[in-house]
Amino acid sequence: MTRLDSLAGEEPLEIRVGPAGQPRKPLAVTMRTPGDELDLALGFLFTEGVIRTAEDVVTAQLCAGAETPNTYNVVDVVLAPDVPLPDVGAERNFYTTSSCGVCGKASIDAIRTRSAYDLTGDAVTVSPATLAALPERLALAQRGFTRTGGSHAAALFTADGELIAAREDVGRHNAVDKLIGRELREGRVPVAGRVLLLSGRAGFELVQKAWMAGVSVVAAVGAPSTLAADLAAEAGMTLVGFLRPPSMNVYTGGHRITAG
DSSP states (O other): OOOOOOOOOOEEEEEEEEETTSOOEEEEEEEEOSSOHHHHHHHHHHHTTSOSSGGGEEEEEEEOOSOSSOOOOEEEEEEOTTSOOOOOSTTTOEEEOTTOSSTTOSOHHHHSOOOSOOGGGOOOOBOHHHHHHHHHHHHHHOHHHHHHSOOEEEEEEETTOOEEEEEEESSHHHHHHHHHHHHHHTTOOSOTTEEEEESSOBOHHHHHHHHHTTOOEEEESSOBOHHHHHHHHHHTOEEEEEEETTEEEEEEOGGGBOOO
8 A cells, every 4th residue: 555654854954154244154064854943053053152142143044045946944143243253164064964963073072062051050859750741741742753753852841840842853953952042042041940851862962952051950761871971960960861651760960859
């Protein structure tokens, strides 16, 4: 029997940056699911340390690019005059596939981008029962995954388990960047007092992005890596993995998980 199937969208997105009055230069190309392009670009620039606040961006707009027919797969970002320009030389250029969030980095030191936020001061706590309920609540918001089975998701919840926002993408790092870009644009960074839930594993790059945004509690349906757990401990972050009700593993920051 032959039937139609729905597939997750995947297209390249080029992010160009530079000052006003000059041609912007390509900084990164990422393979992503179309949608929320401006938030993706802002989140990427923020979690990579190119910008520190939303005020560092004068304008960000989706452009047609040079392709025919136009695909609108370019985001042009004008940086404020006092923002240092990133190195867009051959060693710095990013090319990120939908499975790799740190491809194209020049060195290990470039990966360990330092956050401006001290997570140890975030006194938020969350109960095991609240954490256990989050995967199901995220699943209800994963329309793309329900339709295609081919997308990752990231979501922000309150400490009481209320869904704030969720984003999906073929790249797990893109889903997080879309979410963080939204919070940056709305003036809600640092994202303190919130829980970031990942639909898959908790890799190093996702923990790094969470730290850059000031998120102190990260929970993942899948496993963390050793580097992710080490970075979470260094940051003072609570990291939960294998969140599959009724069980879960708490790797770091157990003081934020209540006894009840």
